[in-house]
Structures are given as C-alpha cells and as structure tokens.
Amino acid sequence: MTSVTTAPAPAPRDDVVEDTGARRHALTVAGLCFLAGVAAIVLFGLTATSDQVSTLLMNPRGVDTIPDVELPTQIAAFVLGFGAIALGVRALQVVDPKITVFFGGALGLFALALVIWAARDGTGAFYGLIAGSVQRATPIALGAIAGLLCERTGVINIAIEGMMLAAAFGAAITASATGSLWIGLLCGVLTGALFGAIHAVISIRYEVDQIVGGTFINIFALGLTSYLTVRVLVEYSDLNQPGTFRPFEIPLLVDIPFLGPLLFSQNVFGFVMFGLVAFLAWALFNTRWGLRVRSVGEHPRAADTVGISVRFIRYRNVILGGMVAGIGGAWFTLGSAGRFDQNMTNGKGFIALAAMIFGRWHPVGALIAALIFGFSEQLNDYLALLDTPIPSEFLLMAPYVVTIVVVAGLVGRPRVPAANGQVYRSGG
Amino acid sequence: MTAPPTEAPEALPSDADDPLAGAPHERRPGVVGALRELALGLIGPLLAILTALIVGALIIVFTDPTTLEAWGSFFSAPGTALADSWDLIATSYRALFDSSLGSQRALARTLVQSTPLILVGLSVALAFKAGMFNIGGAGQLIVGAMAAAWIGITFDLPQVVHLPLALVAGVIGGAVWGGIVGFLKARTGAHEVITSIMLNFVALRLLDYALSTDTFRRPGRSDPISPEMPASVRLPEPIDSFQVHLGFVIALLVAWGAWWLLQRTTIGFRMRAVGANAKAARYAGMGVAATTVLSMGIAGGLAGLGGTTILLGSTPRLTGGFFASVGFDAIALALLGRASPIGVVGAGLLFGALQAGSTGMQAQTSTPIDIIFVIQALIILFVAAPAIVRTVWRVKETRLGAGQRFSAGWGAQ
Numbered sequence: 103m104t105s106v107t108t109a110p111a112p113a114p115r116d117d118v119v120e121d122t123g124a125r126r127h128a129l130t131v132a133g134l135c136f137l138a139g140v141a142a143i144v145l146f147g148l149t150a151t152s153d154q155v156s157t158l159l160m161n162p163r164g165v166d167t168i169p170d171v172e173l174p175t176q177i178a179a180f181v182l183g184f185g186a187i188a189l190g191v192r193a194l195q196v197v198d199p200k201i202t203v204f205f206g207g208a209l210g211l212f213a214l215a216l217v218i219w220a221a222r223d224g225t226g227a228f229y230g231l232i233a234g235s236v237q238r239a240t241p242i243a244l245g246a247i248a249g250l251l252c253e254r255t256g257v258i259n260i261a262i263e264g265m266m267l268a269a270a271f272g273a274a275i276t277a278s279a280t281g282s283l284w285i286g287l288l289c290g291v292l293t294g295a296l297f298g299a300i301h302a303v304i305s306i307r308y309e310v311d312q313i314v315g316g317t318f319i320n321i322f323a324l325g326l327t328s329y330l331t332v333r334v335l336v337e338y339s340d341l342n343q344p345g346t347f348r349p350f351e352i353p354l355l356v357d358i359p360f361l362g363p364l365l366f367s368q369n370v371f372g373f374v375m376f377g378l379v380a381f382l383a384w385a386l387f388n389t390r391w392g393l394r395v396r397s398v399g400e401h402p403r404a405a406d407t408v409g410i411s412v413r414f415i416r417y418r419n420v421i422l423g424g425m426v427a428g429i430g431g432a433w434f435t436l437g438s439a440g441r442f443d444q445n446m447t448n449g450k451g452f453i454a455l456a457a458m459i460f461g462r463w464h465p466v467g468a469l470i471a472a473l474i475f476g477f478s479e480q481l482n483d484y485l486a487l488l489d490t491p492i493p494s495e496f497l498l499m500a501p502y503v504v505t506i507v508v509v510a511g512l513v514g515r516p517r518v519p520a521a522n523g524q525v526y527r528s529g530g
Numbered sequence: 531m532t533a534p535p536t537e538a539p540e541a542l543p544s545d546a547d548d549p550l551a552g553a554p555h556e557r558r559p560g561v562v563g564a565l566r567e568l569a570l571g572l573i574g575p576l577l578a579i580l581t582a583l584i585v586g587a588l589i590i591v592f593t594d595p596t597t598l599e600a601w602g603s604f605f606s607a608p609g610t611a612l613a614d615s616w617d618l619i620a621t622s623y624r625a626l627f628d629s630s631l632g633s634q635r636a637l638a639r640t641l642v643q644s645t646p647l648i649l650v651g652l653s654v655a656l657a658f659k660a661g662m663f664n665i666g667g668a669g670q671l672i673v674g675a676m677a678a679a680w681i682g683i684t685f686d687l688p689q690v691v692h693l694p695l696a697l698v699a700g701v702i703g704g705a706v707w708g709g710i711v712g713f714l715k716a717r718t719g720a721h722e723v724i725t726s727i728m729l730n731f732v733a734l735r736l737l738d739y740a741l742s743t744d745t746f747r748r749p750g751r752s753d754p755i756s757p758e759m760p761a762s763v764r765l766p767e768p769i770d771s772f773q774v775h776l777g778f779v780i781a782l783l784v785a786w787g788a789w790w791l792l793q794r795t796t797i798g799f800r801m802r803a804v805g806a807n808a809k810a811a812r813y814a815g816m817g818v819a820a821t822t823v824l825s826m827g828i829a830g831g832l833a834g835l836g837g838t839t840i841l842l843g844s845t846p847r848l849t850g851g852f853f854a855s856v857g858f859d860a861i862a863l864a865l866l867g868r869a870s871p872i873g874v875v876g877a878g879l880l881f882g883a884l885q886a887g888s889t890g891m892q893a894q895t896s897t898p899i900d901i902i903f904v905i906q907a908l909i910i911l912f913v914a915a916p917a918i919v920r921t922v923w924r925v926k927e928t929r930l931g932a933g934q935r936f937s938a939g940w941g942a943q
Binding site: 260304308310311313314315317318319320321322324325326328329330332333334337449452455456459493495496498499502503505506509510 | 593595717718721724727728742858862865897900903904907908914915917
C-alpha cells in the first residue's frame, strides 16, 4: 500500500527496535511492577498490624466443599507486594517482557492484597466477589462480542448501548405478554437483529458516517424505549413483569471446588456467553467464514478481487452482531432485573465498547477485559460491605481510564482492523 | 497505521457550505443569488426536520391506546380512526408550539433552553471543522460547570469580579477536559471518539465524587446536591419582564466569535485546513499536532461555558444530572446546522423550542417528553443520510448534498 510511507511512523514493532528502545520498554514494565508492589506494601502491609487476620469465604451460600481461608493480613500483603516486585525484577531479565503479562500480573497481586486487606479483622465474601464479577461481566462480554463481529468486517459499532437497550425492552415486553422467557429472549435477539440491520443499512447502503449512525441508534433507542415506557408500561404494568431465567447446574462439573459453582451453575446467559467466546475464538481464526470476515475488515479491495462480496459479509456480520447485542440486552431484563427501566443499560454498552478495544478485537481478550471491568464494579460492592473508605467513584472510573491508557498506546498500540470505518464501493 | 487509501484527496477548505462566508474565488452571486444559495441550503435540513416530525407523529399515533382502538375498527368506521389520529397529532404538536413560542414566557423558556445547546453545539461544530468528532461535550460541560461551581461556592466576591471569574473557570475546566482528548490524539493517535466517550464517564464519576465531598455538598445534608449558587455569580436577566438571562447574549456573541475565528483568522484557517486534509496541511508546514490540541481545547472551552450557563442560569445547583442530555443533543444540532456557527444558532433555537415545548406537551396531552429525543435522533439520521430524504420526497436534485464524513476509523490518523 502506497500510503504506508507517508503515514506517521507507527509504534516500532518489538522485533525491529534497537537496543535502547527495548531497554526503555523493559524499564517501563519493571517500573510499573515495582510501583504496584511498593503500593501494596505501603498501603496495605504497613497499615495492617501483625495480629490482624483476614477471613475469605471460598464457597457459595449453602455449599461447603473447601475450607474458608484465614490469612494474617500483614504478611499476606507483604508477600503479595514482594511478589509484584519480583515480577518487575523478572521483567528486566527476559527479552521483550509483555506488559500485559507482567504489569497485569502485578496489578492482580495488588488487587488481591486490597481484597485481603479490606477483610482484616473481618470476613470477606471472596467467592461472592468472583461470582459477582462473572455475573457483571456477562453483558459486557456479550456487548464486546457484538462490537467485534461488526468491527472485524470494518464497520464501526458504537451503537452497542442502543442495541442492548432496545433488546432489553423488546425482551421484557414480549416475555411478559407471552409468559415465556424463551420467546422473550428470542424477541430480544430479533430486536437486536433489527437494530443491527438498521445500522447496516445506514452505514453500508446509505454510507452514513458510521459514528454518526451509531450515535443515531443510541439516541433513538434511548428515546423510543423511554417514550414507550411512559406511554405503555406505566399504564399496563403487567407488560413489565417478565421474570428471570433461573440458573441451572451442569451435573458433575458443578462439584469441582470453587470453579464448579462459579462456571457451571449459571443461567442461560452465562453459558451462551462462554460458549460464544470459545466458538468465535476458534471460528474467527480457523474457518473460511472467519478468514473472509477478517479479510473484509483488513483489506476489502483484496477480498473483493478474489470474489468475496464485501457488502454481503458486512451486512451479515453487523446483523449477527446485533443479535449478540440482543442477547446481552435481554440479560438486563430476563437475566438480572426482571423488569425494564428507562435507560437501564446505563453506559454498559460503552463499557462493552471499551472491553472490545481493551481485548484488542479478540473474543478471549474481550472476555478477559469484561471480567476485569466486572471485577472493578463488583469490588465496589465488596468494599462497601466491609466499610472500606475508598470512594467507589474511583473504582467505577477504572474501566474508562484503563481504556484511555490502552488506546493511547501506553501499553502497546492496539491493532485495529485496517478498514474499520471505511465505506467500500466496489469498482470505485 | 495505514491511512484510508480509497479516499480521493480532498480540496482545501471551501466556503461553499457556509452561507455567511460567500465564495469570492468561485463566482460572485448578487444578493438574489446569495439568497437563492441560502434557500437551497435550507431545503435539506428543513425536509429532514419535516420528515422527522412526521415519523414522530406516526409513533405518537400508533402507541396511543385509544387511537389504536379506533384503528382496530378501521373498516367499520374509517373516519373515526383518521379523525382521532389527526386530533391527537394536532393537539400534541399544538401544545408543543404553544409552550415553546406561543407566549412571551414560552419564548423566554425556549431561549434559555437553547443557550447551552448553542454553546455545546458550537463546540461540536468547531471540532468538526478541525476534522474531529467531539462526542465528549457532556464530559467537558460537566467539568466546566464543576470548576465554575467551585468558584461560586468557595469565594465571596462582588458580582463584577465573581461572575466573570466563574465563567472563565468554566471555560478553563472544559478546555482542559477537551485538551486532554486533543493531546492524546496529537501525541499518540488515540481516536478522539473513544477517548472522549471514556472521559464523559470519568467526568460523570468525578461529579458524583465531588458531590459526596464537603467542598461541593450542601452543608448538613447527605444527598448529592450542591448549595445554590450565590447571587453574585448568577447570570442576570437584563430585561425585567422577560426571563432570559445574559447567557443567551453570550451564546450569540460566542457564535459570532466562532465564525470570526474560523473564517477570519490564521488559527481558524489552520483548523479548517487540518480538518479538510491533515496530510496536505502538514505538507504546507502547518503544525498539525498543535492545531489539534488547540482545536479540542477551544471546543472543550465552549462546552465548558455551555455547562456553566446551565449552572449559573436556569438550574443554579450542581446535581448528578444537571446537564440533562445537552451533550448528545449538541451533536444532533451541530449536524443539523452543518457545523457552521449560524447554522448551529438556528438549530440550537429549534432544539431549545422542542425541549421547552415538550414539557408543556407532556403536561397538556400526556404525550411523553421522550418523543423529542426520537425526533432529534431522526433529524440526525436524515441530515446525515440525505439519500433517505431524497427517496421519501422524490427530490431529484443533488442539491441536498452528499452525507458528510466527520471522522476516520479508530486507527487512522
């Protein structure tokens, strides 16, 4: 491509940088790890006393497969802090330390130290914290998958929020009217597909700027669902009582300590989410469908030249993305709240967008990002229960700040589908 | 990062889409010609508004239970269904009109409502001109208003000092928040849409946090509301019987200032050049990075000022939701006004009227206020996709212009 020479120099690939660049990168990674370690030691280790003990509950309510963990708070904080510092030292020794592995690990140790420290002289519901994180991650991960299905074909989707909100509404109202949660879920998926189709038509057929189109869908969905809530649901409140899906257990697997109840006792949304992540992680990179999707997103002209219909692939994937967003939307009404409220997605669609970027347009990355964001939300509840004086607002800010840091390339520049946001006209 | 290869090289900024600027280097139409240009330029937006109102009317009709019943017996009594529908639309839109323009009080409400819309709309428009999509107006106006509120609460000064100080603080607060976006884009290539969406939420949480601290919270209360702004920072109402505060005048002056900046100054020329073709601007020796930061800083400052006029004008307390939906409305009206300052003023007045009117409409006819957001969203769509409007109205002319592109993909720089 001719434009490569005129484009501003991209962040150097790690394999071609000179020594100084690699050295500086290693030093940055190590420095960040040291910072996390020192912070854990100073904030949690030194403020705890040697006789304090933290108790962490490791089982869901009513189950008693593994014993609860009792830890001396101060020693645990010191060990975790020095662990983070050790990671930093290790980062100086290896070639090209991955910032996600080393700094991510150090941050994880810091978070664990915080969780233990908050439970000093008390009992922390550790299982509840992790299970709640998975719960909260479910719609975020589904939204992120919806986004990446679109963006892998080169169609920007900032309308995840609107699609989820519309689907939440559609699912609630049909489930209430028919009395069947499954029909509600189906209608949620169809609502998502409809909004996906709208997005596809305005961005592919009418070539509207995809960000403007997404903004339209977000405002339209918010306005329409709020209008219909006041107009219809307030008067006919029996149309807003869909109920929720009960969790069900997978026999045998559910008996695995800790992970069993965490992963194998969920409602349909959790299973669908994990299933989709696994399937897409395989299908995007190992099937003909996946290759076509990625080729259309990276180089539509080349795809067109070998006979792939760029428009067809884009239409199909944007609608598929809408359907996945529809499942994510139905989670709000049929998987969690059991009723529809105005603007009930409340920015989750944008967090999903952030998770997609943080996960670098990869299903597994998106899931990990969603779990981290879910954790930062759930940690808020955990700390509030333990009466820890950390303003919850700052924890809730974390996903957004992390995303800014990621897109700014401070932890390695994300690889964006090259044709993202570009209109394609064949033969043009 | 690869740059979009399919785009044809764009021309340097042309004034063709700006009716105020004229087009001296192309042809010199007389007054009649200029008016003709203006009228033709208005057709697109007007048809978009009309189409949106019609779709809105259809939504109102087909979600009203009694009217739906009439349609249920359409074949036995077609007249009733049509008459009922017409009645419903007529009374709704009549109430909308009455409560926005029908009386002096209604007009005052409209002008007050449109003040922040115009200012934040100018912010979005200015960023458009510089080639950026500022979706972060919400965050910028929150931070601006927080800065102004801090000045208002903390200091005790005479009005001649206090009010200007609060306004300047609002501008600076917004400018910092917008400047971060510009800086990140210029320095690292981070896409402004992503960073500004994220900064919106950060600002929202920051506001929640501020309202839980003793600095901002009303003394002796635990709910997240600030004390009322003291009279010395409130925007005065220059005319006794007409409840429009000074903010509206400021908004008009700022709109003129934005036009002057864009069309009559070197900085403005650089902004438009970078917006039209950043590569060409760089080749011509312009500082693209500095211009990007400056543009987003100015845009943020305008949004901050917009937030400040809400705080010091109509709702003199900082709350968790004082800003309503101004940040997103501003995007719609900047599109409608085709990112020109005069267009933004017009669109701002229209949206102000819609919002002032919708309150009255809800009170009088039980048509929920939220229909306005549906209509606004449709206006965005129809302005951005003139082809849809052309299809609906069978307008053959290409006069309505092509859809505008405001931003490139996430990765493009």
